[in-house]
Amino acid sequence: MRQGTEWEPKLVGFLCKWCSYAGADLAGTSRKKYPANIRIIKVPCSGRVDPLFILKALRLGFDGVLVSGCHPGECHYQTGNYRARRRVAITKKFLEYVGIEPQRVQASWVSASEGGKFTEVVAEVTKGLKEIGPNQLFSQERQGDGTKAT
Amino acid sequence: MEQRLRNEAKALLEQGKVDWIIGFESGSLKFATTPLITKDKNDADRLVINPFMVNNLANFLTEVKGRVGIVAKGCDSRSIVSLMQDNKVAREDVVILGVPCRGIIDLSKVERLVGKERDELDDITREGDKVAIKVDGEKKEFLATEALFDNCLACEFPTPQEYDILLGEPSTSVVNKPAAQEKIEKLKEMTPEQRWEFWKNEFSRCIRCYACRNVCPACFCQRCFVEETEPQWVLPVPRWQDNLIFQIVRNIHVAGRCTDCGECERVCPVNIPLRSLTKEMYDLVDELFHYKAGMDKEAAPLLIAYEYAEAEDLFR
Amino acid sequence: MSSKKKINKKDIGKLLSRWSQQFTVLAPSMESGVATMAEWDGKDTSFLDWYRNTVIPPKANFFPPMEEMFSFQKDREGYHIELPLVNEHKQLIFGIRPCDAKALAILDMTFEEAYEDPYYLAKRNSAVLVGLGCTNPYDSCFCTSLGISPAESTDVDLMLTDIGDQFLIEEVTDKGKELIAKTSGLKEATETDEARAKEAKETSHNKVTRKINTEGIEDKLLACFDDEDYWEKIAAKCISCGICTFLCPTCYCFDINDELVKQQGARFRSWDSCAFPLYTKMPMENPRLEKWRRVRQRVCHKFEFYPMTFNVIACTGCGRCIRLCPVNWDITRVLESLPVKV
Numbered sequence: 001m002r003q004g005t006e007w008e009p010k011l012v013g014f015l016c017k018w019c020s021y022a023g024a025d026l027a028g029t030s031r032k033k034y035p036a037n038i039r040i041i042k043v044p045c046s047g048r049v050d051p052l053f054i055l056k057a058l059r060l061g062f063d064g065v066l067v068s069g070c071h072p073g074e075c076h077y078q079t080g081n082y083r084a085r086r087r088v089a090i091t092k093k094f095l096e097y098v099g100i101e102p103q104r105v106q107a108s109w110v111s112a113s114e115g116g117k118f119t120e121v122v123a124e125v126t127k128g129l130k131e132i133g134p135n136q137l138f139s140q141e142r143q144g145d146g147t148k149a150t
Numbered sequence: 151m152e153q154r155l156r157n158e159a160k161a162l163l164e165q166g167k168v169d170w171i172i173g174f175e176s177g178s179l180k181f182a183t184t185p186l187i188t189k190d191k192n193d194a195d196r197l198v199i200n201p202f203m204v205n206n207l208a209n210f211l212t213e214v215k216g217r218v219g220i221v222a223k224g225c226d227s228r229s230i231v232s233l234m235q236d237n238k239v240a241r242e243d244v245v246i247l248g249v250p251c252r253g254i255i256d257l258s259k260v261e262r263l264v265g266k267e268r269d270e271l272d273d274i275t276r277e278g279d280k281v282a283i284k285v286d287g288e289k290k291e292f293l294a295t296e297a298l299f300d301n302c303l304a305c306e307f308p309t310p311q312e313y314d315i316l317l318g319e320p321s322t323s324v325v326n327k328p329a330a331q332e333k334i335e336k337l338k339e340m341t342p343e344q345r346w347e348f349w350k351n352e353f354s355r356c357i358r359c360y361a362c363r364n365v366c367p368a369c370f371c372q373r374c375f376v377e378e379t380e381p382q383w384v385l386p387v388p389r390w391q392d393n394l395i396f397q398i399v400r401n402i403h404v405a406g407r408c409t410d411c412g413e414c415e416r417v418c419p420v421n422i423p424l425r426s427l428t429k430e431m432y433d434l435v436d437e438l439f440h441y442k443a444g445m446d447k448e449a450a451p452l453l454i455a456y457e458y459a460e461a462e463d464l465f466r
Numbered sequence: 467m468s469s470k471k472k473i474n475k476k477d478i479g480k481l482l483s484r485w486s487q488q489f490t491v492l493a494p495s496m497e498s499g500v501a502t503m504a505e506w507d508g509k510d511t512s513f514l515d516w517y518r519n520t521v522i523p524p525k526a527n528f529f530p531p532m533e534e535m536f537s538f539q540k541d542r543e544g545y546h547i548e549l550p551l552v553n554e555h556k557q558l559i560f561g562i563r564p565c566d567a568k569a570l571a572i573l574d575m576t577f578e579e580a581y582e583d584p585y586y587l588a589k590r591n592s593a594v595l596v597g598l599g600c601t602n603p604y605d606s607c608f609c610t611s612l613g614i615s616p617a618e619s620t621d622v623d624l625m626l627t628d629i630g631d632q633f634l635i636e637e638v639t640d641k642g643k644e645l646i647a648k649t650s651g652l653k654e655a656t657e658t659d660e661a662r663a664k665e666a667k668e669t670s671h672n673k674v675t676r677k678i679n680t681e682g683i684e685d686k687l688l689a690c691f692d693d694e695d696y697w698e699k700i701a702a703k704c705i706s707c708g709i710c711t712f713l714c715p716t717c718y719c720f721d722i723n724d725e726l727v728k729q730q731g732a733r734f735r736s737w738d739s740c741a742f743p744l745y746t747k748m749p750m751e752n753p754r755l756e757k758w759r760r761v762r763q764r765v766c767h768k769f770e771f772y773p774m775t776f777n778v779i780a781c782t783g784c785g786r787c788i789r790l791c792p793v794n795w796d797i798t799r800v801l802e803s804l805p806v807k808v
Contacts, residue, residue, distance in 0.1 A: 051402040055395045082456035089461035099346030108466035138391045177794035184794035187702040269605035357531045359708035387532045387736040417792035421499045
C-alpha cells in the first residue's frame with residue numbers, strides 16, 4: 001500500500017449469468033459508476049455457488065464476498081435461487097457464529113434490468129467492508145503445526 | 151430388551167428377511183461397545199443393549215449390500231431416515247430395530263467426575279436418573295445429567311422416529327438443555343474476534359485424521375472436497391486455516407442431515423469441541439427453516455427444499 | 467557397572483530447569499485434555515501425578531504432523547528456493563515411555579537406514595531421551611508381548627524408575643552418561659534403592675495384562691493373506707479414518723504438497739495414512755481400493771512386511787490404536803483370531 005492512498009477493499013462477486021451479471025452489464029453500458037472494488041465471477045446460477053467458494057475467497061484474502069442472483073420466482077432454472085437462498089442463509093449465519101464479520105458475506109437479488117440496483121449494492125457492500133477493514137482472518141502466522149510441540 | 155433383540159435379529163436372518171444385522175456387541179475395553187456387522191445368525195447372541203452404545207450405526211448402512219436389520223437409537227433412526235431422504239438407502243431394504251434410548255454415558259465426563267481414567271474404574275451402572283460409579287471398591291452416585299453426553303442432554307427424540315420393531319416402551323430422555331448448551335452460549339457471549347481466536351486455537355490441534363468426517367453418517371460424499379486436487383480447495387496439511395475451513399464447510403454441507411448424534415466430537419482424538427459447531431448449525435436450520443433432520447422420510451432434504459418466502463432479510 | 471543415581475521427586479522441577487539451559491526440554495503436557503510432549507513451561511511438574519502416556523506419540527516431535535520442507539519464490543528467472551531454518555536447540559524429551567522410545571528406534575530404520583531423511587535426523591540425532599518407567603499401564607497396553615518392558619528400555623539415554631518419593635536414574639547410553647556427569651545435585655543410589663527399582667519394574671511388568679502371541683506371526687499372516695472373507699469380516703466396522711496410523715508411534719507415511727499463491731509458496735509434508743481410500747492417489751491409483759485390503763495392509767505391514775525388511779515387528783504395544791479407535795477396532799483381537807494355526 002502506497003502512503004497517502006486509502007486502503008481499498010477487494011470484493012469478489014459471484015453473479016448469476018442470467019440476472020445479476022446482465023444487471024452489472026447494464027450498469028456498465030448505461031455508464032453508471034460503481035466502485036471498482038468488485039471482481040466479478042460469472043456463474044450459471046446463484047445455485048451454483050458452493051459455500052466452499054465463499055470460504056476459499058476469504059482464505060485467499062478477499063475482504064468480502066457477494067453472491068447475487070435472480071429475484072425469487074425469476075430463476076432461469078426455476079428453483080436455483082431458492083436453493084442458493086437456503087445455502088447462503090445458513091452460511092452467512094454460521095460464519096457469523098464462527099467469528100467472521102457479517103459484512104464480509106453478502107447476498108442480493110439483482111435482475112437483468114436493475115443496473116441501478118447493482119451499483120447501489122456494490123457501493124453499500126464496499127462501504128461496509130471499508131468500515132470493518134482488511135480481512136486478516138487467515139493471515140496470521142503461516143505455520144500452524146498440528147501439535148503444540150516444537 | 152437385549153434378549154428380545156437377539157431373538158428378533160436371529161429370526162430376521164433365519165427367515166431371510168435381511169442379509170445383514172448391524173448392531174452392537176461388547177467391546178475389548180472396559181465399558182466399550184463395538185459395532186457388530188454380520189450375516190451369521192449365531193452372532194445374534196452377541197448383540198447387546200446398554201448405555202455405552204456410542205456409535206451411530208447408520209454410518210454402516212451404505213457399506214453393506216442387501217437388506218439390513220439395524221439397531222437404532224433415536225438419533226441413529228433419524229440419520230437412517232435422512233439417508234432415505236437422500237436416496238442413499240431404500241426404506242424397504244432396512245428393518246429398523248428401534249431402541250428407546252435413555253441417554254448414552256460419556257466416559258470422559260465420568261473420568262472427570264471421579265478423577266480416574268476409564269480402565270481404572272470397577273463398574274458404571276445406570277439406575278433411574280442416577281449413574282453409579284464404582285471405583286476402588288467404593289460406589290459413588292451422580293445425577294445422570296452429569297454423566298451423559300451433552301447431545302443426549304439436549305435430545306428431543308430419544309425414541310426412534312422410524313422403526314419396524316420397537317424394543318421396549320417409548321422412553322423420555324433425561325434432559326438438561328442449559329447444560330447441553332453451555333459451551334455454545336459461552337461462545338455467543340464473546341466478540342466475533344474472540345470467537346475466531348477460539349476456533350483458531352482449537353483447530354491448531356487438529357491432525358486431520360478425518361475421524362469426525364468418517365464417523366458421520368451425513369458425510370457420505372464419494373470424494374470429499376478436502377481431497378480434491380483439481381482445484382485444490384484446501385491443502386491436506388494440518389494448518390489451522392485449512393483445518394478450520396474443512397470443518398466449517400463440512401458443517402454447511404451436512405446441514406439438515408446432522409441429527410446431533412455427537413459422534414464427531416466424541417471420536418476427536420484431540421478434543422476439539424466439534425458439537426459446538428454442529429449443534430449451532432442444527433439450531434440455525436431449525437430457526438431459519440423450521441427443519442429438523444431425519445424426521446420425515448418423504449420430505450425433501452433441507453438444501454433441496456424451499457419455501458417461496460424465507461430468509462429474505464438476509465438478502466439485499 | 468554404570469553407577470546409579472537418584473533424585474527426589476520434588477526436585478524434578480529443578481532438574482528440568484537445569485537441563486533447560488542446555489536443551490529445549492519437552493515434558494508431558496495436558497492441553498484441552500490432550501496429553502502431548504510439549505515444551506516444558508519451566509515450573510509445572512504436576513504431570514508426575516497424571517501422566518500415563520501421551521495421546522500424540524513422541525514421533526511427532528521428530529516427524530511432525532506437518533512441516534515446511536522449503537519455501538520458494540517465483541520470478542522471471544525461475545524459482546528461488548529457501549530452506550527452513552534449522553532449530554539449533556537440542557530437544558530433551560523427559561518422560562518418554564519405553565514403548566515410544568522403542569518406536570523411535572523402529573522409525574530410525576526407515577528414516578536412517580532405508581534412506582537418510584534430513585528433516586527427521588536433524589531433530590533425532592541431537593535429541594536426548596529421558597525415559598520414565600510406567601507404573602500404571604492402560605488396559606489397552608500390550609508391550610510385554612512384543613519383548614518390551616513398561617519400565618525398562620535400551621532405546622533411551624537415561625532411564626528413570628519410580629521408587630516411592632524418588633526416581634532411580636540409570637545411564638543407558640554414553641550420551642546419558644555425559645549428561646549425568648554434567649548434572650549436579652543428584653544423589654548416589656543405594657543398594658536398597660536398586661532393589662526397590664527392581665521390584666517396581668517387576669510390578670509394572672505384571673500390570674500389563676493384554677497379551678498377543680507373536681510366535682510365527684509372519685507365517686500365520688502369510689498363510690491367511692488371501693483369505694478375503696476373513697479380512698472383509700475383520701474390516702467391516704473400520705471407518706477408514708487416520709487415528710490408528712497417525713497416532714501410531716511407528717507409522718511414518720507422509721504426503722507432500724506444494725502451495726503456490728501469488729508467486730510464492732512452500733512445500734509441505736504431512737502425515738498420510740494407508741487407511742485413507744485416496745492414499746497414493748497422487749502418483750497413481752490406490753492399489754487398495756477395498757477397505758479390507760487397507761486394513762490388511764496395516765496389520766501386515768506391522769507384523770509381516772516390517773519384520774521381513776528390518777527383522778523387527780513395527781508395533782510396540784502402546785495401545786493407542788485400541789484406546790482411541792472410534793469403533794474399538796482392536797488389533798490384538800485380530801491377531802488372536804487369525805484363521806490359521808501354524
